Amino acid sequence: MINIEQVSKCFKRHAVLDNITLQIQLGEHVALVGSNGAGKTTLIRCLLGEYCYQGTITVGGLNPRTHRQTVLTRVGFVPQLPPPLKMPVGQLIQFAAGVCHSDPQRIIDLTQQLGLELPPLLHRPFVKLSGGQKQKLLIGIALGRDSDILVLDEPAANLDPAARRIFFELLVARQQQAITLISSHRLDELARLVNRVVELDSGKIVLDDRVADQLEGMPEWLCHLTVRYPEPALTTLLTHWQFEETNPGSWRGAITSADRLRFLAVLSRYAGLLTQVSLTER
Numbered sequence: 001m002i003n004i005e006q007v008s009k010c011f012k013r014h015a016v017l018d019n020i021t022l023q024i025q026l027g028e029h030v031a032l033v034g035s036n037g038a039g040k041t042t043l044i045r046c047l048l049g050e051y052c053y054q055g056t057i058t059v060g061g062l063n064p065r066t067h068r069q070t071v072l073t074r075v076g077f078v079p080q081l082p083p084p085l086k087m088p089v090g091q092l093i094q095f096a097a098g099v100c101h102s103d104p105q106r107i108i109d110l111t112q113q114l115g116l117e118l119p120p121l122l123h124r125p126f127v128k129l130s131g132g133q134k135q136k137l138l139i140g141i142a143l144g145r146d147s148d149i150l151v152l153d154e155p156a157a158n159l160d161p162a163a164r165r166i167f168f169e170l171l172v173a174r175q176q177q178a179i180t181l182i183s184s185h186r187l188d189e190l191a192r193l194v195n196r197v198v199e200l201d202s203g204k205i206v207l208d209d210r211v212a213d214q215l216e217g218m219p220e221w222l223c224h225l226t227v228r229y230p231e232p233a234l235t236t237l238l239t240h241w242q243f244e245e246t247n248p249g250s251w252r253g254a255i256t257s258a259d260r261l262r263f264l265a266v267l268s269r270y271a272g273l274l275t276q277v278s279l280t281e282r
């Protein structure tokens with residue numbers, strides 16, 4: 001459904017995407033991860049036809065540059081930075097529903113489920129909403145329509161914890177009908193929502209892990225860790241995962257396959273403290 005072949009992108013002389021090839025098929029839910037400036041947003045913007053690029057991209061068989069309008073009506077998109085729209089919220093909901101051939105009430109219901117009380121805001125310009133309010137409305141617009149491709153660029157970055165939880169539940173409900181590409185820095189949050197992780201580093205794909213496929217038939221992993229020095233937060237984390245300290249600084253525990261990605265994502269926050277990590281299939 002999404003086909004990216006040998007795509008490169010430069011801003012002036014600065015190469016931001018370097019020969020990216022990536023196919024995303026029906027049933028795939030992809031976390032796009034990578035550090036600041038890795039190229040995630042640029043790849044998404046190329047995918048949506050916003051930037052020109054070298055190489056080939058098709059979305060649902062269409063070139064997003066030459067069929068931008070059709071591609072945009074097909075993709076539910078949440079941008080990282082909300083557009084500076086002056087349109088009042090009520091009008092924006094009607095407009096978005098019209099463009100996406102959707103029912104405005106669907107957008108309203110989803111937005112309100114995320115905790116945004118819409119009636120007092122309907123006449124307020126979108127640009128004057130808070131960051132979290134804008135994000136809730138943009139999520140409502142993206143999910144409140146029939147689309148088989150969801151592209152979400154840091155969609156939960158401005159949401160409070162309660163709204164994040166509801167958003168992830170709404171997303172799971174929608175995922176059966178759509179492929180998803182979600183860029184985020186919080187792989188631990190996404191781990192249960194995705195079955196593939198693609199990591200970008202300096203515009204190149206450095207990891208492409210089809211998690212679910214590889215985990216089939218592997219019920220549990222034995223994990224051994226050694227840490228440089230005791231750090232209370234890491235000790236709490238390992239205790240929470242029911243690890244035991246076998247010798248000072250040496251920890252042992254078991255991770256189920258379903259939890260492997262989430263565990264590694266959480267552990268990566270303490271990478272500087274770890275001197276050895278091993279995972280062995282049991």
Ligand SMILES: Nc1ncnc2c1ncn2[C@@H]1O[C@H](COP(=O)(O)OP(=O)(O)OP(=O)(O)O)[C@@H](O)[C@H]1O
Pocket residue numbers: 011016034035036037038039040041042043080
């Ligand atoms: N419009 C632009 N003009 C010039 N350079 C740009 C432009 N957009 C992005 N860049 C540069 O491209 C590189 C990749 O940026 P991009 O926004 O794609 O990264 P990202 O992985 O999404 O980062 P973050 O996690 O911080 O959002 C950065 O070095 C950035 O400065």
